[in-house]
Amino acid sequence: MTVTAQAPAPEDTRVSLTFAKALNTALADEMAADSTVVMFGEDVGPLGGVFRITDGLTERFGEERCFDTPLAESGIMGMAVGMAMNGIRPVVEMQFDAFAYPAFEQVVSHVAKMSNRTRGKVKLPLVIRIPYAGGIGGVEHHCDSSESYYAHTPGLTVLAPATVADAYTMLREAIRFPDPVVFLEPKKLYWTKEDVDLAALRAPFEDSAHVEDSAAEAEAAIGRAVVAREGTDATLIAYGPSVSTALSAAEAAAAEGRSLEVIDVRSIVPFDDETVCASVRKTGRAVVISEAPGFASVASEIVARVQERCFHSLAAPVLRVTGFDIPYPAPKLEHFFLPGVDRILDTVDELQWEDK
Known part of the structure; x- marks a missing residue:
């Protein structure tokens, strides 16, 4: 009697992730893939951020790549502009939507206009992460819907994921994008959980030999409903x-x-x-x-x-x-x-x- 060996069952790569953990994983994966990616903002270091989106990043990558800043949003944004102009890919957290307003002048006057001002010679590959909108019972200045300000400003790409899978893929695409991205993270979704195939989500990014090689792919992916x-x-x-x-x-x-x-x-x-x-x-x-x-x-x-x-x-x-x-x-x-x-x-x- 001939016994036919059965093929091994395909490995189940689905995992249960919260929206917050998906963002955290995307940040960690991009920081591992590209040494020029840095993450900074208020309380994002050892604390891991108010919503724990940066949890463990300082421990893993060191305080030079994930670090706390003073409570000075305009300074945070100005530093990100200088970094992006000099070969670094900064990701900054504004902690809460309405906390970002002191940085708004930097965003409108410099972040959004630098590429146009230099006829495309100076790019600003930076991501402005903003926990935004309501649904958490936040007090004044801790909940707001500020997307219209950014959407009205030419020179900015404005993204708003709504699923766990998109939280992961869209943040990685935003970091690889050659121009500035305002990344709006719905606060009420941070604790939602979905089963996702993390290996499948990672695959398109891992196929790229270097982050620069995948910039065109990221640009093509952004802008789809x-x-x-x-x-x-x-x-x-x-x-x-x-x-x-x-x-x-x-x-x-x-x-x-x-x-x-x-x-x-x-x-x-x-x-x-x-x-x-x-x-x-x-x-x-x-x-x-x-x-x-x-x-x-x-x-x-x-x-x-x-x-x-x-x-x-x-x-x-x-x-x-x-x-x-x-x-x-x-x-x-x-x-x-x-x-x-x-x-x-x-x-x-x-x-x-x-x-x-």
Whole structure:
């Protein structure tokens, strides 16, 4: 009797990661891959950061590559500019979204303009990590949605991951990107957990012989939206912390017999018009969801772009569900301010269904 040897079962490389650990792993992997990558900011050294995103990096790579700074955001940003101009790839943490405002002048006047000012001769390959948005009951200056300031500033790439896998891959792509990136990390997602194939996520980065060789690949990867959930009746367009809310709304709508597609924008700047508009042309209706106040916002820009490009495919005006046009509220009032499932479904009901 001939016995045929069975092939070994494929190794299971899936692991359970939190959003925070995915970011931590991405930082560690890039620092290991490229000795020019440095990480600094307030309390990011031995403490590991307020949200522990840099936990263990100082111990592993030394205090020259992951170190604490004074409480001086403008100084942090100015130092990052000088480093990036001289062959280093700095990653800085602003600790909280509203803490970044003292550094805003440096970002607008120098970070965003250096490449244009030098006709592309001086690049600033730096990443500004900003824990942002609400959902954690933070006090004043610890929760804000500041994406519109950065998105309105030419010269900046603005990213907002919404999944554990994207937290890992998009941060590594941002670090390898040749121009400055504002990397918005939704605070309420830090403790969410997903099963991911970490080996598969690492593979594209490990195939590159050197970080410079993969800069073009990183540039091509940035700027893509994805269909997070397929649907046929209307499109929910969201980014960052609002994606999970949009998915919950789509799930609730399905129980009522309505099929909602969800688009995860991922990249605010550059914006993926093709993916977003393909979905809206298919469904004929759209709602944009964002935690930031609605006036002069990223949500406003998305509505304008969709209306301009999809006008003849729309069965109803594009609507928005956003934060209110007020300063960020006190923790006990936060749930009134943030877009929720009920507000989204109520807005979907306003999409002129009687004309369908």
